[in-house]
Amino acid sequence: MENIVSLAISLAYILLVLGLATLVARIQGGRSEYSRKLVHILVGNWVFITPFFTSLWAVALVPFTFIIVNALSIRFHFFKAMTREHENLGTVYYAFSMFALSSAAYLLGWKELAFIGLLTMAYGDGFASLVGGRWGKHHPFSFAREKSLEGSITVAVAAFLVTLACIALIPELHSDLKTTFYSWQYGDSVSMRIFIAESILIALATGIFAAFVELTGKHGCDNLSVPIATGLFASLLLRYGSIGMTLYLLVALAILIYAFRKSAITADGIVAAELTAATLYAFSSIWVAGSLLLFFVAGSMVSKISNSRKRKGESRQADTGARNWKQVLCNSLPACVALWVSHFSQNTNTAALICFSVFAAACADTFSSEIGMLSSGKVLNLINLKSVPNGTSGGVTLLGVAAGIVGSALLAIPSAGQYGIRGFFFVLVLGFFGTLIDSALGSTIQQRFADSRGELMDAPAYPRQRATVGIAYASNNAVNMLTLIVICISAYFLKGLVIP
Template sequence: MENLVSLAISLAYILLVLGLATLVAHIQGGRSEYSRKLVHVMVGNWVFITPFFTSLWAVALVPLTFIVVNALSIRFHFFKAMGREHENLGTVYYAFSMFVLSSAAFLLGWRELAFIGLLTMAYGDGFASLVGRRWGKHHPFSFAREKSLEGSVTVAITAFIVSLACVALVRELHDETKTMNRAWEFGMSASFAIFVTESVLIALATAIFAAFVELTGKNGCDNLSVPICTGVFASLLLRYGSVGMTVYLLVALGILIYAYQKSAITADGIVAAELTAATLYAFSSIWVAASLLLFFIAGSLVSKISNSTKKRGECRQGDAGARNWKQVLCNSLPACVALWLAHFSHNTNTAALICFSVFAAACADTFSSEIGMLSRGKVLNLINMRPVPNGTSGGVTLLGIAAGMAGSALLAIPSAGQYGIRGFLFVLVLGFFGTLIDSALGSTIQQRFADKHGQLMDAPAYPRQRAVVGIAYASNNVVNMLSLILICIFAYFLKGLVVP
């Protein structure tokens, strides 16, 4: 009965919001930014109804319905008050964020995950657009010229207020008997001062992170990135934050900022990398967290080594240049998913071994590719051993194979700190095996295109060119992720060689 009542209240509330937005649009003579943002802000308040749901199907049904309705509205223009003249998928992303966060919050029992993420998106992103349009006169962000400093400050302030309220409430409920009662009994005690300080610091870090994430969102994608990234980041800080974690994240941020200045990573890549760093530190050991930094530093350094042969090879590739969020996630997501699953199944020791293997394989592949392209010798297809042009996916050289072994050995070093020499050898072998898997997949399933001479290349020679070899949309990033997923599987089934 509670679910049916909550569903009825949800439906009545959404219809009320759409009615108000339609009225505003009518008063202003048609669709407007005000009517659209009214829907954006008010729909986010649905999160206040979620605690009354008692079943997952019910809490997920509302945003799933939004996804379908918004997708149809974009196609058939049902609700003109909530759309732009040049529509993107922003409203669908909004509903998908609601589905992911409300469902995850219900399953994990992390109410702040949905509240912080969705309210920051609703109020922060919603008001930022209006503030930016009216008062936005400063545009200092080179990677987001269309967004203003005034709008970003609005996002930060909103995220700070929302996060502080949610963090303080959750922490008070968790520490009610031990900390808060004592604090109120004896006045502004040391325990209460620490409580306030930690809550403010978490909210401040979340506010800065949310504002930066909003800057990197394009074409409505901020409706997806802002709520999910902000909610996860704040929840990790709230539940697993420590002095060590703070220091680690600041070190990671410093490295990423330096890499950005050297054009080794993009702004959205920084978001993905910092969120990965928070996940690794929260759910695993310092050795695993250190392996991420080591991988990024080593990979960025070898990517800067170049000669004329490598430059010609890079012209055949589609993802040369600074790492973006897709490349960061494809190299780290398998490890993060393994940690999330292991954390809630209480098997983190095995997950750490999987993470070491994943990063060793990723580093081996990076070293093999970046250093291998320096070779002026023959490049052979790993499957049929026929010569291929330098820079072609699936091609290997003796220099690249040796570099792959070196990259795997480098990233196997942190594993020795947790598993000893047996763990080092396990990760070394599996990491090197990973680069061979990547080359095999690259030469078989990765999409490749023909240049004007009929030779294969990763990047299309012209817009909308169809792949002549491989599976459509199986890009180098997809191949990287598939190879690392396979490494996760191998590491799991072979873990008995290291973990008792």
């Protein structure tokens, strides 16, 4: 009965919001930014109804319905008060964020995941557009010239206040912040001061992070990235935060900012990397968390080594610039998923071994590719051993093979701190095995295009060119992720060689 009542209240509330927005639009003489932002801000308040649902299907039904309704509205303009004349998928992303966060919050029991994420999107992102449009005079962000400093401050303040409110109103977060709620009642002034200080620092970090994520969002994607990234970041800090985690994230951020200034990573890549770092530290050991930083630093360094042969080889490849969020996720998502699954199944020791193997394989592939292209020797297709041009996916050189072994050995070093010498050799072998898998997949299933001479290359020779060989849309990023998934599975089934 509670679910039916909550669904009825949800429907009534959404209809009320749409009615108000339609009225505002008519007063404004048709479509207006004010009516759109009214919907954007008020719809987010639906999250206050979610605690009254008692079943997953019920809490997910409302946002799932609006994913479909919003998609149809973009096509047929059902709700003109909430659409632009040239609409992107922002409203669909908004509904999907509501669906993903409310469902995840219900399953995990993390109320703050939905509240912080969705309310930051509603109030922060909603008011940022209005504030920036009216008072935005400063545009200091080179990667987001259309965004204003005033709008970013609005996002940060909203996320800061929402996070503080959640800390104050969600009791289970108090013990997670290392200070019990009961200490307030018993007048423990020291514990109260610690609690307040921790709360403010976490809220401040969340606000700054949310503002940065909003800056990276393009074409309505901030309705997806801001709530999910902010909710996840804040939840990890609130439930697993410590002095060690804070220092680690600051070190990671410093490295990422330096890499950004050197054009080694994009702004959205920083968001993905910082979330990955938070996940690794929260759910695993310092050895695993450190391996991520080691991989990023080592990979970035070898990527900068160049000569004429490598530059020619890179001209045949796609996505050779700074690492973006897709590349970061394709190299880290399998490890993060393994940690999430293992954390809630109480099997973190196995997950750590999987993570070491994944990063060793990713590093081996990076070393093999980046250093291998420097070679003046023959480049052979790993499958048929025929000669191919330098830079062709699936091609290997003796120098590249040797570099792959070095890269895998480098990332195997942290595993020795947790698993000893047996773990080191396990990760080294599996990591090098990963670069061979990547080359095999690159020469078979990865999409490649023919140039004017009929030679294969990763990047299309002209717009809308169809792949000559391989599977359409199977890019290098997709091959990397598939390779690391194979390494995850292999490490899981072979873990007995290291873990008794």
